[in-house]
Amino acid sequence: MEGSQLYNFKEQLTIKSKVKDYYNLNFIEDLNLTLTDLINDVNNIFVIDNNVSKTFNFNIIDLLKDSRIIYINSGENAKTLNYIQTIIENLLNLDIKRNNKIVAIGGGVTQDIVAFISTILFRGIDWIFLPTTLLAQCDSCIGSKSSINFIKYKNLLGTFNPPTNIYIDIKFLNTLSDADIKSGIGEMYHYFLPFNVEAAIELNNKYDDILNNRNILIDFIFKSLTIKKKIIEIDEFDKDIRHVFNYGHTFGHAIETITNYEIVHGQAITLGMDLANYISLKLNLINHNEFLVLHNILNKNLPKFLFSDQNIKEYIIALSKDKKNINTSLGCILIGKDNNVKKYFIKIDELLTSYIFEYTKLYSI
Amino acid sequence: MEGSQLYNFKEQLTIKSKVKDYYNLNFIEDLNLTLTDLINDVNNIFVIDNNVSKTFNFNIIDLLKDSRIIYINSGENAKTLNYIQTIIENLLNLDIKRNNKIVAIGGGVTQDIVAFISTILFRGIDWIFLPTTLLAQCDSCIGSKSSINFIKYKNLLGTFNPPTNIYIDIKFLNTLSDADIKSGIGEMYHYFLPFNVEAAIELNNKYDDILNNRNILIDFIFKSLTIKKKIIEIDEFDKDIRHVFNYGHTFGHAIETITNYEIVHGQAITLGMDLANYISLKLNLINHNEFLVLHNILNKNLPKFLFSDQNIKEYIIALSKDKKNINTSLGCILIGKDNNVKKYFIKIDELLTSYIFEYTKLYSI
Numbered sequence: 001m002e003g004s005q006l007y008n009f010k011e012q013l014t015i016k017s018k019v020k021d022y023y024n025l026n027f028i029e030d031l032n033l034t035l036t037d038l039i040n041d042v043n044n045i046f047v048i049d050n051n052v053s054k055t056f057n058f059n060i061i062d063l064l065k066d067s068r069i070i071y072i073n074s075g076e077n078a079k080t081l082n083y084i085q086t087i088i089e090n091l092l093n094l095d096i097k098r099n100n101k102i103v104a105i106g107g108g109v110t111q112d113i114v115a116f117i118s119t120i121l122f123r124g125i126d127w128i129f130l131p132t133t134l135l136a137q138c139d140s141c142i143g144s145k146s147s148i149n150f151i152k153y154k155n156l157l158g159t160f161n162p163p164t165n166i167y168i169d170i171k172f173l174n175t176l177s178d179a180d181i182k183s184g185i186g187e188m189y190h191y192f193l194p195f196n197v198e199a200a201i202e203l204n205n206k207y208d209d210i211l212n213n214r215n216i217l218i219d220f221i222f223k224s225l226t227i228k229k230k231i232i233e234i235d236e237f238d239k240d241i242r243h244v245f246n247y248g249h250t251f252g253h254a255i256e257t258i259t260n261y262e263i264v265h266g267q268a269i270t271l272g273m274d275l276a277n278y279i280s281l282k283l284n285l286i287n288h289n290e291f292l293v294l295h296n297i298l299n300k301n302l303p304k305f306l307f308s309d310q311n312i313k314e315y316i317i318a319l320s321k322d323k324k325n326i327n328t329s330l331g332c333i334l335i336g337k338d339n340n341v342k343k344y345f346i347k348i349d350e351l352l353t354s355y356i357f358e359y360t361k362l363y364s365i
Numbered sequence: 366m367e368g369s370q371l372y373n374f375k376e377q378l379t380i381k382s383k384v385k386d387y388y389n390l391n392f393i394e395d396l397n398l399t400l401t402d403l404i405n406d407v408n409n410i411f412v413i414d415n416n417v418s419k420t421f422n423f424n425i426i427d428l429l430k431d432s433r434i435i436y437i438n439s440g441e442n443a444k445t446l447n448y449i450q451t452i453i454e455n456l457l458n459l460d461i462k463r464n465n466k467i468v469a470i471g472g473g474v475t476q477d478i479v480a481f482i483s484t485i486l487f488r489g490i491d492w493i494f495l496p497t498t499l500l501a502q503c504d505s506c507i508g509s510k511s512s513i514n515f516i517k518y519k520n521l522l523g524t525f526n527p528p529t530n531i532y533i534d535i536k537f538l539n540t541l542s543d544a545d546i547k548s549g550i551g552e553m554y555h556y557f558l559p560f561n562v563e564a565a566i567e568l569n570n571k572y573d574d575i576l577n578n579r580n581i582l583i584d585f586i587f588k589s590l591t592i593k594k595k596i597i598e599i600d601e602f603d604k605d606i607r608h609v610f611n612y613g614h615t616f617g618h619a620i621e622t623i624t625n626y627e628i629v630h631g632q633a634i635t636l637g638m639d640l641a642n643y644i645s646l647k648l649n650l651i652n653h654n655e656f657l658v659l660h661n662i663l664n665k666n667l668p669k670f671l672f673s674d675q676n677i678k679e680y681i682i683a684l685s686k687d688k689k690n691i692n693t694s695l696g697c698i699l700i701g702k703d704n705n706v707k708k709y710f711i712k713i714d715e716l717l718t719s720y721i722f723e724y725t726k727l728y729s730i
Contacts, residue, residue: 088515097688098688116485120513123512123522147488157487158488159484160488238488323462323463
């Protein structure tokens with residue numbers, strides 16, 4: 001039974017942080033009970049993603065009668081300082097004080113906006129997060145980061161400011177499209193391949209079932225967060241070892257750039273990992289068999305994307321503009337022996353281009 | 366000799382911080398030497414207060430030929446998110462990268478703007494501070510705070526983000542008006558009365574000399590910072606014990622409000638302390654003799670300000686709007702036995718009004 005499986009999941013995480021000392025993550029079963037508790041605390045003000053309020057039947061709305069709720073846009077283009085100023089004005093209209101907490105209900109964009117505001121309003125107020133997307137539940141909800149766009153620069157601005165409490169209810173996942181689920185699975189793979197390959201294999205085995213029964217995801221969400229927790233507790237501010245989580249992201253971001261973000265993030269990352277692994281193979285960091293094991297895991301989650309002579313050129317240009325590059329060398333995370341990941345700087349030259357070209361001929365779908 | 370006094374001052378401070386682990390403060394003697402070092406590091410971009418560049422004869426300007434300098438407005442009305450966006454655009458035009466550092470040269474407003482930008486740009490970049498006002502040198506340069514205004518709300522937004530290095534050259538103080546010096550002295554008194562009353566007495570004794578010879582201030586700056594360091598290392602994020610530094614500020618801010626900030630900050634704080642001490646006297650926290658000792662220290666630095674029947678009413682209204690109030694009780698720091706300071710909540714009522722009225726009849730100048 002799906003229900004009973006859920007009710008037995010009592011795991012929780014406590015994450016150490018330099019910003020907040022520590023913060024707690026709980027998997028919850030009864031969303032209404034948690035919401036009622038949060039509503040009963042008169043210090044809480046709710047910031048809710050417009051889409052969530054449309055797709056999920058919230059008792060909270062009846063209970064609050066709109067008096068302590070702000071609905072926000074959750075498109076990528078909402079992540080601007082101007083929109084943030086609008087939301088701060090709305091919060092001031094609700095007479096927000098420094099002892100209030102903001103309860104954010106939504107996905108990554110809602111998280112980015114509320115985390116950023118909670119850093120700068122009154123020099124920091126507490127916030128609570130109920131992530132509603134798989135990406136937010138399995139990845140972004142911990143790790144303290146917020147990201148705001150500035151003019152043409154994506155995620156140029158941001159802060160480190162974790163919530164005090166995170167409540168994950170996987171029932172939210174039933175409101176998501178298959179593409180949203182595939183996006184989350186991509187991020188989970190990027191934690192599992194280097195740090196828990198058995199989980200990656202298991203996730204791959206259950207891939208088709210998951211799309212029909214999202215409850216299965218709870219265990220994988222917990223495993224993803226457990227991996228991330230270990231690293232962010234050591235390097236919360238992303239100065240050093242946390243860089244390993246860029247695995248797949250350098251090659252994935254360039255895919256997103258040339259496709260104008262039409263491919264969902266996690267699937268672009270999946271392709272990014274497969275491509276990074278092929279570079280590892282060509283650099284003799286892994287052998288062909290090792291590459292194939294990883295490729296067979298990633299394969300189902302690869303996006304429908306065909307490299308062409310034209311877009312490979314655009315792709316190399318996008319890679320050459322990556323923020324992590326040093327001069328003409330691409331800064332990226334590659335996998336090696338025993339699936340260990342490490343930072344490498346690879347010359348962006350004809351050879352790299354030929355590797356990518358070769359990959360696309362063999363594996364592009 | 367002024368010169369030799371300076372050259373023997375080799376004190377430095379290392380301040381522990383949750384944001385930056387620790388940061389260093391040095392008193393420097395040869396500004397040009399330090400500037401040359403900072404210029405030679407090609408990673409440094411300079412943000413300099415317009416006024417400083419006018420009043421101080423900078424070799425830096427010749428050396429840099431404007432290629433890595435941004436000049437900024439340092440009026441209180443520059444502290445907005447819109448102006449901050451303009452400065453970020455200017456920094457991007459200089460091709461700023463995450464490994465660059467911003468060197469801020471100016472007073473409190475320059476500090477606020479650069480500290481805020483350094484928090485949010487690339488989720489945090491390093492910055493270095495050369496404070497040029499007495500207020501910034503003796504107080505704000507350590508403690509991590511930045512403050513930004515929002516619509517009509519003063520200092521509503523802000524962050525905690527200390528510089529990595531602070532270099533204090535007291536030669537900057539020669540460019541300041543007497544009012545600027547008196548403002549700084551007010552903040553120094555607010556550290557000295559509770560935590561080093563001998564320094565307060567000494568500062569009072571040297572008051573007139575200081576206005577003519579600002580070099581004398583170096584020792585008092587060091588003593589102020591030493592007091593502040595102890596508390597901010599315990600409570601950097603101002604959640605608890607750091608509240609004692611609101612001593613004089615609750616009563617002082619209300620003076621600033623009703624005079625529309627015509628009185629310099631530190632002198633308003635001086636009056637705020639004297640008034641707070643009078644409340645302490647009326648509440649039997651100190652005796653009349655203890656009040657007089659403190660009053661005689663503060664007396665010379667009191668602003669020229671006459672309470673009247675009309676502005677006392679405005680004053681009480683301003684006090685009643687203080688952010689630290691709980692309902693109709695004024696949250697403020699009062700001095701008690703052995704000059705210990707502690708937070709109190711005082712009913713804003715006829716009795717408090719009568720105390721303030723009584724004070725103004727006896728001590729208003």
